[in-house]
Amino acid sequence: MYRSHNCGELNASHINTEVTLAGWVQKSRDKGFMNWVDLRDRYGITQLIFDEGRTDKTVFEQAKTLGREFVIQVKGTVIEREAKNKNIATGEIEILVTELTILNAALTPPFTIEDETDGGEDIRMKYRYLDIRRNPVKNSLLFRHKVAMEVRKYLSDLDFCEVETPYLIKSTPEGARDFVVPSRMNEGQFYALPQSPQTFKQLLMVGGMDKYFQIVKCFRDEDLRADRQPEFTQIDCEMAFVEQEDILNIFEGLTRHLLKEIKGVEVDKFPRMTYEHAMKTYGNDKPDIRFGMEFGELNEFAQHKEFPVFNAAELVVGIAVPGAGNYTRKEIDALIEWVKRPQVGASGMVYAKCNEDGTFKSSVDKFFDHDDLVNWAKVTGAKPGDMIFLLSGPADKTRAQLSALRMELATRLGLRNPAEFAPLWVVDFPLLEFDEESGRYHAMHHPFTSPKPEDMHLLDSEPGKVRANAYDMVLNGNEIGGGSIRIHDKATQQLMFKYLGFTEDEAKAQFGFLMDAFQFGAPPHGGLAFGLDRLVAILGGQETIRDFIAFPKNNSGRDVMIDAPSAIDAVQLKELHIDLNINK
């Protein structure tokens, strides 16, 4: 062992102890006759002292050659520090060094190894191994491990069994694009990497393994939007002989446990909200309920006058922004411009200030009188000093626009406190959603989701109205988990494939094994999956997942550190029975 202690554990109780430490040179302060070096490892920083009067001359001189990030080993005595540093655990002591070994020299790193670094995203990714030395990244990885361990312990204690499902599976055109793997031994054939272990976990239920989980990598070959990764990690779970209520309770328990154990936060029973209510009230199926600003639908009180914009709209809807009644004309104009950006897409915005004296000042005073505005305030919950913003247009689009505005205003008003946790369940998702592009219905969750029995009769007449036994767990405006009760009989599953536009042959070729399995005694079952990357980021109080992934890929799906993907040689291609087909 190169060390007797680590760099985070020595304190006043160790004074006069002989110790050996090893780590990286964080920085040196050379005062000529005295030279202090901060030695860093994963556990902390310990100050070393080289003193012309007390240190062997060779060691003293050698210490002057140390550069940043040199790897060294030192032996010495723990002594009391003159100028104590209350900010670090080892701040009471320093090491009077007697022996110094340079284990490895280091080039000057391309960015500073500090909490606030001077390195941009690109250079940090190229030298990710240096980035990981920085506390924000290192601590994120340690935090992720802690969360994963707590998940495993909690579920194991409840008799869940972690089962590893295969990574080399079968490609299915449903859902996102698969990554595929050409098979050398099976000419012209391909494996696919799993987008999720969905069918395997269902087969485990058929196999009687009634409480399954797995923390598992999944893969999607999608054009990467910001903060998406081609490979990502799920906490994948499934249970048999359960109803939706059981699943909600178990995984609410898990989440409450994590919040308590990891964050020390106790939360009440999670509120439940139907998808329909979430969309009407927040314009969003993953509402952030750390703050209010709930939607007020105003058709009744906004379409009875001669204001043509409102009268032509399917929906007029508004929110009351707390304390925003004093926004200047300039601030309001900027917000109007903000909602008119193509990313939001509103054509304009109406506002109404709620003055402290109970009067109002709106941008549509020409059309609406005091009584109208009293109603607007009532419906949106506006109080004196607030500002009401109204959008109008097609219902779905307008809700989405107002949701974007609501989130933006909450951020600006500091209402999205990362130390506050407001989880909820959104339930009763639609089974199907209409896809404009293909002109047909798609499964909103996936084709294995069970329709609510009471809505089955609508499948032919109003497919969009059929609700599913599907649910999402939402935390601080993010979907962190989602799942459903599954279909567990062949007839319903066949019907579902039919509604989703599969021919009988296609359904059989792709999912025949699952439908076969359902004939051999499949129990009722359901489950859910959490996105681990997102979950740890939110628990860690961060907006982006990248620092919680040791070696992330960039938006082109490249690992810029190892330079992958890359070309492979002709022999390899031949063995795999493929040729390149490149647009020259």
Added chain:
Amino acid sequence: MYRSHNCGELNASHINTEVTLAGWVQKSRDKGFMNWVDLRDRYGITQLIFDEGRTDKTVFEQAKTLGREFVIQVKGTVIEREAKNKNIATGEIEILVTELTILNAALTPPFTIEDETDGGEDIRMKYRYLDIRRNPVKNSLLFRHKVAMEVRKYLSDLDFCEVETPYLIKSTPEGARDFVVPSRMNEGQFYALPQSPQTFKQLLMVGGMDKYFQIVKCFRDEDLRADRQPEFTQIDCEMAFVEQEDILNIFEGLTRHLLKEIKGVEVDKFPRMTYEHAMKTYGNDKPDIRFGMEFGELNEFAQHKEFPVFNAAELVVGIAVPGAGNYTRKEIDALIEWVKRPQVGASGMVYAKCNEDGTFKSSVDKFFDHDDLVNWAKVTGAKPGDMIFLLSGPADKTRAQLSALRMELATRLGLRNPAEFAPLWVVDFPLLEFDEESGRYHAMHHPFTSPKPEDMHLLDSEPGKVRANAYDMVLNGNEIGGGSIRIHDKATQQLMFKYLGFTEDEAKAQFGFLMDAFQFGAPPHGGLAFGLDRLVAILGGQETIRDFIAFPKNNSGRDVMIDAPSAIDAVQLKELHIDLNINK
């Protein structure tokens, strides 16, 4: 919840309790007026009773329709059983059923769901979800989970951090064949699936994450020998600021912990054996030391007479087989045929019986006298009543042949007791091994393994004699883990690539990122990886890994249940910039 209790937990203390159970019909015994049904779930079997006198007529009649593997839910009362079954946990009670719901009917399964099934390997794999219902498979999966959890807890408690490394990495021609993944976004380029996270874990060491582990899938596109899988699981570990001794101690501790916690077996400190000693004494670098039969080298006492076979041989080597002195001529001839099979490849075998009276009877009495045989007995450790078998020829081949014989005889003599555990470390592996086919040296472990500093001077003159700081953990004749101290400076790593036949450009293109990393302050580090599939199989007392893998592939790398790999469509190929190149 479909049940109040599971099928393994009810006992006499529950008598008169109203319960709800759900599970699979294991079997029915219909005596006309009385019908017993064994209800099975993951946790056990509970007997249900339908009694014409006490059971509602409809329920009674419905029970007669139940077939094997039907999924049912019952409500009823726990009553004392008349004929108790001491063999099962629930053997004191049965359930007098009042309500019966068929949750799902079942076709007759293609093989019996019993511990000893009538299904062959192929059909069991096709219907793996039914196979998993059987105790031997189900218990293997539960056992695997238990082992994995213990590993995680043990290492986490020692401050190891589990870090997920990427699955989409870079292809390198070194080592086994990679599975590759064409990149859609990076035309003509490919990711590779990792054969191990080797370079990433080393980069984590450079990143200061000084105790890393990961239970992780790895991939090798090899022609599958028996009991190999294209995807397999490793417990991958790495530590910084350690020497070989530290790693051996930590992971010996882990293994001892597993044996104690999982098997209730306490083992002493593991013996350590050099590679050289293992090869000389057992003809094998993974010796099974649950039994003796150590090799005796007999050149000195076998090449001084006129027996040309021995005199022409590089090595004459024998083992004493305990209690085999009474083997018949027929048995001996059969063993001689056994070693002459092409899989073993000996050209013949000499034997010498050690009679109880101290005399000998050998197949070479014409050439060797009593005194010679006394020496043979001394060197091989033979006692009266034993049999000495001798092989001769080129040293390496002969050792391998005698090792095969030793293992075969141990199996026949019942010396390989799966309930006994004899771990050891084999250390001081050669750094390089000569590959006849390519006519050059290859890394025996991998190119990142550190040569022993004291052997470095032999690299040019006698590369085959350079030893590495490399070690294997061996358990009951299986390599269950292996690793090494790594090179951590650029110059040595460059030198190693040179010796392995890489040009400077090749080394840079493939591993430039690692050598760059070594320049920025790489600490001394090393680690090892356990094969989890094999480890759990051995701990579980099994020879084959297949039942410890939920969804294994067959020897052609196929998943016969889901029928993968399979063809993909032309659009997908085009998007991936590849064409098929099939030998028509």
